[in-house]
Every structure is written in structure tokens, then in C-alpha cells.
Amino acid sequence: MNEIDHALPNDSYSSTIQSLGHLRAHLKLVFGNTDDLAVTAVRVGEQKGLLCYLETMTNVPFMMDNIVKPLSHFSVNDPNGSADALLEEMNEKYYGGLSGTYIRDLKEFTQKLAVGQAGLAVEGASFTLMLDVKQLDVRSVAEPTTQTVVRGPKDGFTESADTNMSLIRRRLVNEKLRFEKYTVGNQSQTSVYLAYIDGALDVELLRRIRARLQTSLTSSVLDSGNIEELLRPRELSLFPTVYNSERPDAVCAAIMEAKVAIIVNGSPFVLVVPAVMNDFFKSPEDHYQWFAFGTLTRVLRYLAFFFSLFVPSLYVAVTTFHAELVPTVLLISILAQREGIPFPAVIEILLMEITFEILREAGTRMPRVVGPAISIVGALVLGEAAVQAGIVSNINVIVVALTAISGFVAPIFTFGANVRLLRFGFIFLAAVLGFYGIILGSAFLLIHLVRLHSYGVSYLSPFIPFRIRAQKDGILIFQTPLPNDEGGGNGSHE
Amino acid sequence: MNKRNKLFLGIWIAALPFLLSGCWDNVELNKTSLITGAAFEPGSNGKIRLTIETMIADQLEGNKDTVPSVLQSAEGNTLSEILIRFNESMDRTLLISHVGVIIIDERLAKQGLLHLLDPMQRTRFIREDILILISKDVPASHLLKVLYPRGTLTSSKITSQVKSYRISYGGIPESRLFDISEALLSEGRELALGAISLKGSFKDANTLQSIKSVTPKASIVIAGTGVFSEDRLLGFLSLEDSRMLSLARNQVKGTTISIPNHDNTAIRLYHLHASLHAEMEKGELVMRMNLEGDGTVGSVDESIRLTSIGGYEQLERLGAEYLEKQMSATIKGVQRRFGVDIFGFGEQMYRKQNAQFMSISGNWNERFARTPVKVKAKIKLYRSELKTNHIRNEGIGP
Numbered sequence: 001m002n003e004i005d006h007a008l009p010n011d012s013y014s015s016t017i018q019s020l021g022h023l024r025a026h027l028k029l030v031f032g033n034t035d036d037l038a039v040t041a042v043r044v045g046e047q048k049g050l051l052c053y054l055e056t057m058t059n060v061p062f063m064m065d066n067i068v069k070p071l072s073h074f075s076v077n078d079p080n081g082s083a084d085a086l087l088e089e090m091n092e093k094y095y096g097g098l099s100g101t102y103i104r105d106l107k108e109f110t111q112k113l114a115v116g117q118a119g120l121a122v123e124g125a126s127f128t129l130m131l132d133v134k135q136l137d138v139r140s141v142a143e144p145t146t147q148t149v150v151r152g153p154k155d156g157f158t159e160s161a162d163t164n165m166s167l168i169r170r171r172l173v174n175e176k177l178r179f180e181k182y183t184v185g186n187q188s189q190t191s192v193y194l195a196y197i198d199g200a201l202d203v204e205l206l207r208r209i210r211a212r213l214q215t216s217l218t219s220s221v222l223d224s225g226n227i228e229e230l231l232r233p234r235e236l237s238l239f240p241t242v243y244n245s246e247r248p249d250a251v252c253a254a255i256m257e258a259k260v261a262i263i264v265n266g267s268p269f270v271l272v273v274p275a276v277m278n279d280f281f282k283s284p285e286d287h288y289q290w291f292a293f294g295t296l297t298r299v300l301r302y303l304a305f306f307f308s309l310f311v312p313s314l315y316v317a318v319t320t321f322h323a324e325l326v327p328t329v330l331l332i333s334i335l336a337q338r339e340g341i342p343f344p345a346v347i348e349i350l351l352m353e354i355t356f357e358i359l360r361e362a363g364t365r366m367p368r369v370v371g372p373a374i375s376i377v378g379a380l381v382l383g384e385a386a387v388q389a390g391i392v393s394n395i396n397v398i399v400v401a402l403t404a405i406s407g408f409v410a411p412i413f414t415f416g417a418n419v420r421l422l423r424f425g426f427i428f429l430a431a432v433l434g435f436y437g438i439i440l441g442s443a444f445l446l447i448h449l450v451r452l453h454s455y456g457v458s459y460l461s462p463f464i465p466f467r468i469r470a471q472k473d474g475i476l477i478f479q480t481p482l483p484n485d486e487g488g489g490n491g492s493h494e
Numbered sequence: 495m496n497k498r499n500k501l502f503l504g505i506w507i508a509a510l511p512f513l514l515s516g517c518w519d520n521v522e523l524n525k526t527s528l529i530t531g532a533a534f535e536p537g538s539n540g541k542i543r544l545t546i547e548t549m550i551a552d553q554l555e556g557n558k559d560t561v562p563s564v565l566q567s568a569e570g571n572t573l574s575e576i577l578i579r580f581n582e583s584m585d586r587t588l589l590i591s592h593v594g595v596i597i598i599d600e601r602l603a604k605q606g607l608l609h610l611l612d613p614m615q616r617t618r619f620i621r622e623d624i625l626i627l628i629s630k631d632v633p634a635s636h637l638l639k640v641l642y643p644r645g646t647l648t649s650s651k652i653t654s655q656v657k658s659y660r661i662s663y664g665g666i667p668e669s670r671l672f673d674i675s676e677a678l679l680s681e682g683r684e685l686a687l688g689a690i691s692l693k694g695s696f697k698d699a700n701t702l703q704s705i706k707s708v709t710p711k712a713s714i715v716i717a718g719t720g721v722f723s724e725d726r727l728l729g730f731l732s733l734e735d736s737r738m739l740s741l742a743r744n745q746v747k748g749t750t751i752s753i754p755n756h757d758n759t760a761i762r763l764y765h766l767h768a769s770l771h772a773e774m775e776k777g778e779l780v781m782r783m784n785l786e787g788d789g790t791v792g793s794v795d796e797s798i799r800l801t802s803i804g805g806y807e808q809l810e811r812l813g814a815e816y817l818e819k820q821m822s823a824t825i826k827g828v829q830r831r832f833g834v835d836i837f838g839f840g841e842q843m844y845r846k847q848n849a850q851f852m853s854i855s856g857n858w859n860e861r862f863a864r865t866p867v868k869v870k871a872k873i874k875l876y877r878s879e880l881k882t883n884h885i886r887n888e889g890i891g892p
Contacts (some may be wrong), residue, residue: 319522320522321519321520321521321525323523323589323591323592324524324529324591324592328528328592328594328650329650331523331528331592332549332551334523335523335526335549336551338523338524338551339524339551340524344522346520430515431520432517434519
């Protein structure tokens with residue numbers, strides 16, 4: 001933008017529309033030789049006119065029917081009227097549904113073109129008419145790929161913010177639901193929408209989020225991940241403090257809990273703040289099932305979290321420092337397997353953990369066609385053969401496998417990913433200081449977690465500070481009591 | 495100091511504990527060997543001769559051509575000293591923490607256990623629940639050398655054997671390190687430890703050849719109870735007496751008794767409970783023991799008819815009589831042969847009649863030895879398994 005401003009010769013060039021020739025020149029200057037810019041000469045009544053639009057952002061057949069066709073049988077009521085009056089007449093008569101706006105400023109004109117509006121200029125008019133004929137191809141609503149449920153809604157957000165807002169609006173039929181638009185990114189000019197229920201929300205929370213979005217210096221926003229980066233706390237945090245979801249039901253649930261959802265155009269992941277640790281252990285499905293089963297799965301997720309964080313380090317600590325803690329029979333079995341392994345336990349664990357991380361990364365990035373190759377190489381060659389060759393022990397493979405599976409139980413991928421990173425820290429601590437190191441690390445982790453806040457909400461809430469009412473959706477899920485419908489009440493039946 | 499320098503310094507300080515002190519007590523598992531069993535014997539040069547059983551781990555992975563363990567002996571004056579000298583003959587760092595069983599030679603036990611106990615109780619690496627047994631009639635180290643066809647370690651064979659025996663028969667008292675400490679510290683109860691011995695010939699029992707046959711050349715058997723006065727071994731009780739001793743100490747989970755003078759009649763007892771009473775009545779010590787238990791009919795002969803309550807009552811009476819007789823005999827035997835209270839009458843008196851006990855605590859064992867004990871038993875039979883009467887009494891057939 002700035003470069004263009006400099007390129008414009010300010011003194012001789014006016015920033016408002018002078019003539020069609022001037023407009024053409026300006027468009028040439030701003031858009032350069034881009035191929036999708038269409039500048040078509042038209043007749044508006046007796047006047048010369050220009051229709052400008054970006055072919056890639058507009059619905060061209062629709063425009064032919066609804067803009068160009070009316071022009072052809074347009075007869076002027078007052079041939080002597082000014083060009084401005086002509087444009088106004090056109091707009092009011094024919095383009096009522098196209099939310100036409102009048103633009104005087106050239107900079108604004110080009111910006112509107114860039115987001116997919118068509119501009120109609122008439123020789124001699126002091127403004128142009130901008131018409132909304134935007135049409136973009138969007139991916140249709142499909143099942144979410146990252147947060148799947150067995151039972152529950154199967155629709156997921158898409159890359160189009162309009163679709164996403166519609167998905168939310170149709171779930172929350174509430175006139176208090178607000179979508180607030182911001183434009184973030186100097187270069188990309190990405191639309192970002194805050195979704196919240198007016199009145200239910202902490203004003204301070206909204207103020208802080210708005211401030212973050214308005215003051216951002218980001219040049220481009222290509223995914224909601226970029227916005228998440230804007231919303232993080234100022235101090236270092238080892239855990240995500242912004243929740244993300246591909247599921248409209250999860251986001252709607254959050255909005256109803258007086259949280260703010262952030263929809264970023266171009267990303268199917270909608271952000272939610274504030275987010276506490278417990279949110280990352282929730283799956284919307286927990287509440288769609290029998291409450292006891294929901295509780296079981298949630299307890300399992302917490303268990304898996306601890307497994308994922310501690311199992312490899314416990315293994316290292318126990319086998320190198322604290323053999324006396326292991327029950328004899330188990331120790332004998334571990335010993336028999338470790339017999340003849342050339343590496344110390346730490347190296348062995350790190351070897352397999354890193355191997356697994358590489359496998360996982362390869363599995364995520366590689367083309368789908370070569371997918372089976374990875375599983376064969378990974379599972380058979382690395383797992384089976386390494387054990388057979390006596391490079392790693394069976395128990396080590398079990399430990400790494402258990403850890404790996406546990407790492408993927410977290411319903412939100414970003415949380416599991418952070419835990420995986422911390423796990424390496426714990427392995428090092430265990431290798432150097434044994435259990436003492438693990439306890440030390442856990443203490444620091446706990447201190448960090450207690451200090452961490454997400455927009456004023458303690459990260460460990462509702463456990464620290466303990467709120468008894470919030471426990472019904474904590475680790476355990478309780479049933480909501482039903483209203484008393486035995487006798488009495490409003491309805492009567494004979 | 496700016497923020498970056500502060501962070502850098504912080505990282506350095508955080509790294510110091512690792513760089514300076516880390517790993518000092520790190521021991522890789524595959525560079526260690528587990529001591530799984532130990533045997534104490536009187537030494538010929540030093541005071542004590544210690545034999546340890548260390549596990550060979552890969553044998554347990556299924557390689558049946560090697561022995562499961564290696565035994566080495568060393569002599570010295572103190573236990574702590576001997577323990578650190580094993581690498582004179584062995585390759586790896588030894589881990590003492592998983593000793594499952596310690597066998598003390600009869601000869602050594604007669605000299606007293608105290609000097610052996612202290613190093614074991616002091617270290618944090620030895621568990622309080624390790625089995626401590628006395629070897630009867632054989633040198634303690636011989637017992638560790640007897641192989642068992644399952645291919646397991648001798649020590650784990652012994653541990654498992656003792657545990658199973660306690661569940662099925664009950665003929666061995668609890669003899670963990672913890673129990674020794676408890677007995678030595680308690681008033682009015684003397685120490686009793688389980689004893690094991692060797693059946694068969696020891697010659698070539700320690701080679702693989704001996705376990706290639708379905709009848710091993712030698713096997714370890716449970717041999718009753720070693721009776722102690724303070725920490726010195728006095729002698730041994732038979733298995734039958736050991737069972738009664740365990741019964742009196744409430745350590746029997748279940749056992750089966752055969753009724754004398756009735757062919758093939760037996761009762762399986764469980765929920766056994768003994769209550770001991772000792773008090774002074776008119777200046778005289780009076781001791782009583784009440785036994786209670788539930789039972790099922792193990793087998794009956796034709797003379798007992800279980801279709802009527804009378805049959806059950808008869809059986810209950812017979813069982814109770816037998817228990818009373820056996821228990822009295824055991825107590826009398828202990829009083830006569832050893833003259834020490836291993837049952838815990840004094841302990842009960844110490845707890846319940848403390849003033850009375852304290853007046854005679856000095857010569858408690860003598861008072862115990864010359865006072866008869868009244869035993870009363872009560873058995874309640876609840877079931878007779880799948881059958882009621884003996885098959886001859888079914889009344890079917892000609």
C-alpha cells in the first residue's frame with residue numbers, strides 16, 4: 001500500500017476520480033498487469049462508462065444478467081441531468097439488491113475491487129458506484145478431520161468465514177449473538193470476526209481482545225494460528241491458552257459459556273478465548289453420551305496426559321537410579337530384556353522417541369499415496385527389527401508406544417503436541433537426576449501452570465482455584481438434575 | 495543487566511546441577527546383577543561366610559541350556575564388608591535391593607542373629623518383607639544350589655513355596671525381617687522362624703542334569719519352625735507343631751485336619767481365630783487358649799450321617815477335640831523341650847494385665863514353662879461340598 005502511495009505523483013494526481021482516463025491510469029498503476037482485472041467500456045444512457053471488477057473474485061454471469069443487461073435498456077428520464085444523478089438513478093432503479101455504495105476516494109475504490117466488488121464509473125461523475133457481486137468458490141461443509149466424534153453433529157467449519165458464521169448462527173438462534181469484524185494483516189487484509197453473546201460477556205475481556213487485534217503489526221494472516229499467536233499471554237507459556245476447534249457445536253458451547261470465538265477468514269479452525277487446561281480435555285461428545293461414559297473417557301484423557309508426560313521419564317529413572325522401587329518379578333523381566341542392549345536406557349528411549357516423532361511427522365506430511373509405506377517401514381522395520389537386532393529392548397518399545405498413543409488422546413492436537421515436547425525435558429531430567437529430577441520438573445511445571453492465566457482466567461480452574469459448582473464439568477461429569485414434572489406444574493392432564 | 499543476559503544467566507544456573515552433580519548414582523540395569531538370595535554360614539577363616547545367588551537374566555528369556563543363577567561365596571568379619579567384596583569373583587555391580595530370601599545356617603543361628611540383623615535393618619535397600627529362614631540339617635549354601643525343573647531361581651522357588659504352603663497347610667510361621675524385629679522388641683513372646691531342609695542327595699543337585707529328570711535328585715522342603723530364645727536358636731518344631739504354633743498366632747489361612755479313629759474323615763478349616771488369655775488368679779498364673787473356626791467337610795466315613803444336624807455336630811465335636819488335643823500337645827512339647835513362650839501368652843498379658851505381667855516379666859519363660867494351658871476349641875461346619883452322605887449310605891442298590 002505504502003509503495004503505491006509513493007508511486008502516485010501526489011501533486012498532479014488527485015486522489016478522487018477526475019475522469020475515466022484518469023481512472024484507467026490509476027488502475028493500471030495499482031493493479032499493474034494482473035490478468036484478472038477486467039476494465040470494460042460500457043454505455044450508461046448516453047454517457048461513457050467503465051465497469052471494473054476482478055474476474056477471480058466476482059460472479060461474472062450474474063454480473064452480465066444484473067448489471068450489464070439493465071444498462072442496455074436503460075433510458076434516461078432527464079437527459080440533461082448530471083452524471084452523478086445518472087448513477088444514483090441507476091442504483092436506485094436497477095441495483096437495489098446489490099448493496100451499492102458511492103465511493104469518491106480512489107484508494108478505497110481499489111480496495112473494494114480487491115475484495116470482489118464491481119465498480120461502475122461514469123464520465124463526469126464525482127463518484128463511482130460499487131456493487132456487491134462477490135462470489136467465491138468455497139469448500140462445502142464437510143465432516144471435521146481433526147476432531148471426530150462417533151455421536152454428534154458431523155458438520156465442520158470451512159475456510160469461508162461467511163459459512164462459518166452461518167454455521168454458528170443457525171445453532172445459536174439468539175438475537176444477542178454478535179459478529180464483530182476486524183481486518184488484520186497489512187498485506188493480506190484478512191477479515192477476522194469476533195463472535196460472542198452481547199451482555200453475557202466480561203467487557204474487559206472483549207476490550208483486551210479488540211486491542212490485540214487492532215494494534216497487531218502482522219503483515220499476513222493465513223490461518224487462525226497467526227491470530228492465536230497474537231492472543232497469547234505476554235510471558236512464556238508452555239501450554240496453549242487459546243482453544244481451537246473445527247466443530248461448530250464445540251464453539252457454540254464455548255460462546256454460550258460467555259467466551260469469545262474468533263473466526264478467521266481462510267481457516268477452518270475457529271479460536272476460543274479464554275481457554276483453560278480442562279478445556280483441552282473436553283470433547284463435545286462427552287455430553288452427547290451417557291454421563292458415566294463421558295466421565296470415563298475424560299478420566300482416561302487425564303490419565304493419558306500423565307502417561308504421555310511421565311512414562312518414558314519414569315522408565316529411565318527407575319531403570320537407572322531406582323531399581324529397588326520396581327517389584328522383583330517386573331525388574332527381572334525388564335532386566336532380561338535389557339540384557340545385551342548396547343545403549344544406556346536414556347539413549348535407548350530417546351532413540352525410539354525421536355524415531356517416533358520422525359515417523360509421525362512423515363506420516364502427516366507425506367503424499368497420501370505413499371502412506372502405507374510409512375506404516376510398514378515404521379512398524380515393522382523400526383519396531384520389530386530393532387528389537388530383533390537387539391538394539392532396543394521390547395519394554396522400551398512398549399513404553400514408547402504407550403506414550404505415543406497417549407499423546408494422541410488429547411482432543412485438541414495442539415495441546416498434545418506441547419505435552420510431547422515437555423516429555424523430552426522430563427526424560428533429560430530423569431536421566432540426570434532420577435526421580436528427584438522428575439519431581440523437580442513437575443514442581444516447576446505446576447508453578448508455571450498455577451501462574452498461567454488466559455485472559456484473566458486461571459489456567460487450572462476449576463481445580464485451582466477450586467469451584468465446587470464447576471466440578472460438574474471438570475474431571476467428572478455430573479448429570480444436570482431434571483425439573484420436577486411429577487404433578488403440579490403448568491400443564492394439566494385429566 | 496538486560497533481560498537477555500538475565501535469561502542466559504538463569505539458564506546457566508539451571509544447568510549447573512546437571513553439569514556438576516548429575517548421574518553420580520546412575521547404574522544401568524544391564525550392567526548390574528540382582529542378588530536374589532543369600533545364605534549365611536559360619537566361616538572357616540572369617541566370622542561369616544556369605545553365599546549369594548545372582549540372577550542370569552537372559553536365561554529367563556527362554557534359553558534352557560544355561561543355569562538360572564550363579565552362586566559365589568565370600569568370607570569376612572562383617573556382613574557389610576563381605577558384600578562389597580564379591581566383585582573379586584563376579585563381573586557386575588550387585589544390586590542388593592531385590593533379595594527375596596535369606597537362609598541362615600543352623601550353626602550360625604545357634605550363636606545368635608543380632609550381629610547379622612543390624613546391617614540388614616540399617617540399609618534402606620533391603621526390604622522389610624524379605625523371608626528369613628533357618629536351614630535345618632544342611633549347610634545353608636547348599637540349599638541355594640538346588641535347582642528346580644521349572645528353571646526358576648532357587649530363591650523365588652522358596653519364596654513361592656513358603657507362600658503357597660502357608661495358604662494350604664499353614665505349617666510355617668511368618669518369618670520376614672519385619673517379624674524378627676517385632677519379636678525381638680516385644681515383651682512376652684519369643685522369636686520363631688521358618689526352617690527349610692533338603693530332601694534327597696545334594697550330590698549333583700546343582701547341575702542341569704539333576705533337573706532333566708521328572709524326579710529331581712534333590713529338592714528343598716519346608717522343615718518346620720526354628721525356636722529361639724532371644725536371638726539364639728534352641729531347636730526345631732515339627733511341621734504339625736508348626737501348624738499349631740501358627741494357629742495360635744493367627745497366621746493360618748486355612749488347613750485340613752484328619753479326625754483320628756475315623757477312617758478317611760477330614761475337615762477343611764478356615765476363618766480360624768485363636769485368642770490367648772493369661773492372668774494371675776490368687777497369685778497363680780492361669781493361661782487359656784480359645785480356638786474358633788469355620789469349616790467344610792473334606793471327607794467322611796460311613797459312620798457319620800450328614801443328612802441330620804447330629805452328624806454335623808458329631809463332626810464338629812470330633813474336630814474340636816482333635817484341635818484341643820493337638821494344641822495342648824504342642825504347647826506341652828514347647829514347654830518341656832524349650833521352655834520359651836513362642837505363642838505370645840506373655841504378650842497378651844503384657845497388653846491386658848500389664849501390672850501383673852511386669853511383676854513376673856523377669857522370669858516369664860520359666861513361669862510359662864511350668865504352667866499348664868487350657869485349650870478350648872469350637873468348630874462350626876457350614877458346608878459339605880457337593881455330597882452329603884458317604885456314597886455307601888445313599889441307600890441305593892441291593
